[in-house]
Amino acid sequence: xxxxxxxxxxxxxxxxxxxxxxxxxxxxxxxxxxxxxxxxxxxxxxxxxxxxxxxxxxxxxxxxxxxxxxxxxxxxxxxxxxxxxxxxxxxxxxxxxxxxxxxxxxxxxxxxxxxxxxxxxxxxxxxxxxxxxxxxxxxxxxxxxxxxxxxxxxxxxxxxxxxxxxxxxxxxxxxxxxxxxxxxxxxxx
Numbered sequence: 001x002x003x004x005x006x007x008x009x010x011x012x013x014x015x016x017x018x019x020x021x022x023x024x025x026x027x028x029x030x031x032x033x034x035x036x037x038x039x040x041x042x043x044x045x046x047x048x049x050x051x052x053x054x055x056x057x058x059x060x061x062x063x064x065x066x067x068x069x070x071x072x073x074x075x076x077x078x079x080x081x082x083x084x085x086x087x088x089x090x091x092x093x094x095x096x097x098x099x100x101x102x103x104x105x106x107x108x109x110x111x112x113x114x115x116x117x118x119x120x121x122x123x124x125x126x127x128x129x130x131x132x133x134x135x136x137x138x139x140x141x142x143x144x145x146x147x148x149x150x151x152x153x154x155x156x157x158x159x160x161x162x163x164x165x166x167x168x169x170x171x172x173x174x175x176x177x178x179x180x181x182x183x184x185x186x187x188x189x
Contacts, residue, residue: 008034009034010032010033010034010039011031011032012029012030012031013029013030013031013038014029014030015029015030016028016029018042022084023046024044024045025045026042026043026044028040028041028042029041029042029043043121043123044122044123044124045122045123045124046081046122046123046124047082047124048081048090048124048125048126049079049080049081049097049126049127050079050080050090050091050093050094050097050126050127050129051077051078051079051127051128051171051172051175052078052079052094052097052098052106052109052129052130052131053077053129053131053176053179054077054078054102054104054106054134055130055132055134055179056134056152058154058155059153059154059155059157060152060153060155060158061078061102061104061134061152062075062076062077062151062152062153063075063076063077063078063102063148063149064076064149064150064151065145065149066147070168073147074166075151075161075166075167075172076167076169076172077171078097078098078100078101078102079126079172080093080097080101081093090111090127091109091111093127094109094129098131099137099140100139100140100142100145101139101141101145101150102139102150103136103138103139103140103150104131104134104135105134105135105137106131106132106134107134107135108131108133109130109131110129110130110132111127111128111129112129112130112175112178112179113127113128113178114127115128115171115174115175117170117171117174118170128174128175128178128179130179130182158176162176
C-alpha cells in the first residue's frame with residue numbers, strides 16, 4: 001500500500017485524453033484512493049447547461065423529442081448548452097434555450113439552483129431557472145431538434161407523465177424538486 005491521500009480524497013496522478021469532439025471529451029485518469037491504492041477513472045467532460053422551467057398559472061411548457069441514446073421520445077423541460085466556443089452566462093444561456101426550443105420569452109428568470117446530473121461519470125452540471133411572465137414567439141430549433149414539439153401541461157399532468165415513464169429525464173425531475181422546495185420555502189413551510 002502507498003501513502004494515504006490527505007483529507008480522504010481521490011488524487012489524480014495522471015490524465016490521458018481518450019476522445020474529443022465539439023460536444024464532449026473523454027479522459028482516463030489514473031488516481032490514488034484515500035487508502036493509498038491506485039485506480040482508474042473514466043470521465044466525460046461536457047460544458048454545463050441551463051434548464052428552464054417555463055411556468056404558467058398552473059402548468060409548465062414542456063418539449064418532447066426523440067432521444068437517440070435511449071431510442072425513445074420523452075417529455076422534458078427546455079434545456080441545452082451553448083454552441084461550442086460561445087461562452088454564455090447561465091441566465092443568458094437559459095433565455096437562449098427557452099427561446100430556441102419554445103419561442104417563449106421570459107419577463108422574469110429566477111435561479112433555483114445548480115445541480116450535477118451524473119457526477120459518477122461526468123463533470124457536467126446545470127443551472128435551473130424558473131421562467132415566468134412568458135410571452136410567445138417563434139422557436140428557432142437546431143437541426144437536431146427538428147422533431148421537437150411543445151405542449152403546456154398542468155402540474156397534475158406533469159406528475160402523471162413522470163409516473164407513467166413519459167418523463168424520465170433526471171434533470172427535469174430534479175428541477176421540479178427544486179421548484180417544489182422553493183415554493184415550500186416561500187410559503188414558510
